[in-house]
Amino acid sequence: MCIGGAGAAGIVLARQSVQSKLGVIVLESGGENLEAEQQALNDGEVVDGVHPPAHLYRQRRLGGSTTIWGGRCVPLDEQDFWKRPHVPLSGWPFDRSALHPFYESAQTLLEAGVFDYSAATALRGVELVEAFRDPDMLAEGLERFSPPTNFWKRYRAELAKSAPVTVIKHATCLRLSGDQAVTGLECAGAGDVRFKVRARAVVLAVGGLETVRVLAHSGYGNHSGMLGRTYMCHIEAALGQLRLSPANRGVQFGFERTNDGIYCRRRFTLRPERQDALGILNAALRLHHANVVDPSHRHPVLSAIYLTKKLLIPEYARKFTVLEHEAMRSFRNDVGLWLGHIRNVTFGAPQLAGFAFSWVLRHYLAYRRIPYVALPSAAGTYPLDFTGEQAPNPESRVSLARETDRYGVPRLKIDWRPSELDWLTLSRMLRELRRSLEGCGCGTVEYDEQRLDQDARASTAPMGGHHIGTARMSESPSAGVVNADGRMHDVDNLYVAGCATFPTSGQANPTLTIVAMALRLAQYLETRLGG
Ligand SMILES: Cc1cc2nc3c(=O)[nH]c(=O)nc-3n(C[C@H](O)[C@H](O)[C@H](O)COP(=O)(O)OP(=O)(O)OC[C@H]3O[C@@H](n4cnc5c(N)ncnc54)[C@H](O)[C@@H]3O)c2cc1C
Numbered sequence: 001m002c003i004g005g006a007g008a009a010g011i012v013l014a015r016q017s018v019q020s021k022l023g024v025i026v027l028e029s030g031g032e033n034l035e036a037e038q039q040a041l042n043d044g045e046v047v048d049g050v051h052p053p054a055h056l057y058r059q060r061r062l063g064g065s066t067t068i069w070g071g072r073c074v075p076l077d078e079q080d081f082w083k084r085p086h087v088p089l090s091g092w093p094f095d096r097s098a099l100h101p102f103y104e105s106a107q108t109l110l111e112a113g114v115f116d117y118s119a120a121t122a123l124r125g126v127e128l129v130e131a132f133r134d135p136d137m138l139a140e141g142l143e144r145f146s147p148p149t150n151f152w153k154r155y156r157a158e159l160a161k162s163a164p165v166t167v168i169k170h171a172t173c174l175r176l177s178g179d180q181a182v183t184g185l186e187c188a189g190a191g192d193v194r195f196k197v198r199a200r201a202v203v204l205a206v207g208g209l210e211t212v213r214v215l216a217h218s219g220y221g222n223h224s225g226m227l228g229r230t231y232m233c234h235i236e237a238a239l240g241q242l243r244l245s246p247a248n249r250g251v252q253f254g255f256e257r258t259n260d261g262i263y264c265r266r267r268f269t270l271r272p273e274r275q276d277a278l279g280i281l282n283a284a285l286r287l288h289h290a291n292v293v294d295p296s297h298r299h300p301v302l303s304a305i306y307l308t309k310k311l312l313i314p315e316y317a318r319k320f321t322v323l324e325h326e327a328m329r330s331f332r333n334d335v336g337l338w339l340g341h342i343r344n345v346t347f348g349a350p351q352l353a354g355f356a357f358s359w360v361l362r363h364y365l366a367y368r369r370i371p372y373v374a375l376p377s378a379a380g381t382y383p384l385d386f387t388g389e390q391a392p393n394p395e396s397r398v399s400l401a402r403e404t405d406r407y408g409v410p411r412l413k414i415d416w417r418p419s420e421l422d423w424l425t426l427s428r429m430l431r432e433l434r435r436s437l438e439g440c441g442c443g444t445v446e447y448d449e450q451r452l453d454q455d456a457r458a459s460t461a462p463m464g465g466h467h468i469g470t471a472r473m474s475e476s477p478s479a480g481v482v483n484a485d486g487r488m489h490d491v492d493n494l495y496v497a498g499c500a501t502f503p504t505s506g507q508a509n510p511t512l513t514i515v516a517m518a519l520r521l522a523q524y525l526e527t528r529l530g531g
Helices: 008-020 036-042 100-109 151-161 210-218 272-278 300-312 322-329 334-347 349-364 420-439 449-459 511-529
Strands: 002-004 024-027 044-046 137-145 165-168 172-178 182-188 194-197 202-204 235-244 263-270 283-287 381-388 397-404 410-415 443-446 494-496
Touching: 002 008, 008 024, 008 151, 008 165, 008 511, 044 397, 100 511, 137 420, 172 210, 202 210, 210 397, 210 410, 235 420, 235 449, 263 272, 263 420, 272 420, 283 420, 300 334, 300 349, 334 349, 381 420, 420 443, 420 449
Parallel strands: 002 024, 002 202, 024 165, 044 410, 202 494
Antiparallel strands: 137 263, 172 182, 182 194, 235 381, 235 443, 263 283, 283 381, 397 410
16 A cells, blocks of 8 residues: 555554554655755645645645644534535535544544543533533533644654555655556655556545645546535634623633643533524634733733734734734824833743743643643633634635646645635624623623624634645545545545545544544555455
8 A cells, every 4th residue: 555645644544554464655755854845845826815825834744744733632523524504515424423433542642631522521620611601602622732743753663663664755746647546656756766656555645735736636536526625724713802700700711631631721612503503613712811912911921922923923913813903003102012011021020031931841841732822811801712614615725726846746726715604603603602601690702793794704714734625525426526435436546534535624623533534544444455
């Protein structure tokens, strides 16, 4: 068997084949470290003006994007697998129970503890917001954090020890050849030498964008016209602010450790029946620390974050959220803003030094890192972070550009498009959270009701690094690219691994499900190909 790509999906497949004793060649375009020449193969054309440049949020190297990922693990929910009448093209060919055993094993590979995402059983005591009760808005859900596992560093020794697995680095898959079945894989190796690999079965695990490139360039996978379509990234947005009622100061903010020692955070989600009633997608809301722009938070660490981002990261300065813009407008000129932050940093210098010391210990020097900065708010207000499902939209697509790379392979053309359902989900989730908080007297959510839909539309952005749905799975060959096993509908020995195959994105970050699906595919291949 030949696997293209040594990211999370490719490495899991190769590792499983050790047990099944299948002979495996893994072809990885990159080397041990990021090399400019190989990374340049990820360059592409972005025509929508919103999607990040094609080379960003992807790594052409052993381990793929797990060399830089954030480690957030969340499984898909039951309803993500359902055919929902208000979500066009929704529905997986199987339900979540089919993935359950693989999710359990995936947890172990991701070093994310047991498969338990409920605060009621995975954590002790306290609630996200004290005394919060609502039949529809749920506050028990968790996200767990992997250390984060770099799949190459973590599993390379196991692969190296196993005779049936050969990993070839600097080997770029250019084109598949064959007809009814794939008979060969044309590749470019170190020094740009060309070679061909023959295998009984080929699995493309090259990431959600490159999958389209290799397939389209080879003339495979577009029997239904769906190859590269329904490209989804997840929607991220920062809009609205939770304000606790003066009587209710109890909020569980920041990172906790589960009973099995894993960093985790709590989140608000909506019961599936209520999502259906409102006609919206799946989504989650998290509490964020106080708005860093406004120095009235009087926090030296938040001011230091603002100053660092403003002065050192030009990309951040262009991406201020609605709340951050509002905070800036409340200052008549920049002088007041700068002075406020400089005052916070100066008077809070000892606190800042203490934080910096503990951060270096807990983030940079620990194997299991605290994932990011989350500081409680003295004022009882918390900006809200939204992560939402993106509706499958055939107009959101990845195709081949005219320009070619140094091997003569056409580059990618990315045209990412959100749809109305995406931003309606954000505004309706905020209204629901306000209703539920006010209903139990815990607080409210502040936003401009007159402008909410407009602000929601302006706030939604694609989440970098999630490349979903470009080779979607379907029961019928006319509706997708691969079948329920991940095999190309019209080719007997060609498979796709990774979130390109997901028909819908859910609100969950993809890697846990990518690993679970790779384990499922490995089991299928073991049976199909024999030892
Ligand atoms: C900054 C960042 C933060 C993230 N945070 C999270 C998070 O918190 N939680 C989460 O779930 N996900 C997160 N992700 C997404 C996560 O990293 C990806 O979902 C996951 O790594 C995808 O794994 P993969 O194996 O499918 O693809 P990739 O990791 O892209 O691996 C594909 C591999 O194929 C190789 N390749 C590409 N083309 C070819 C070719 N033609 N021939 C041979 N080899 C090729 C590449 O070099 C690469 O090694 C994040 C991503 C980024 C960038």
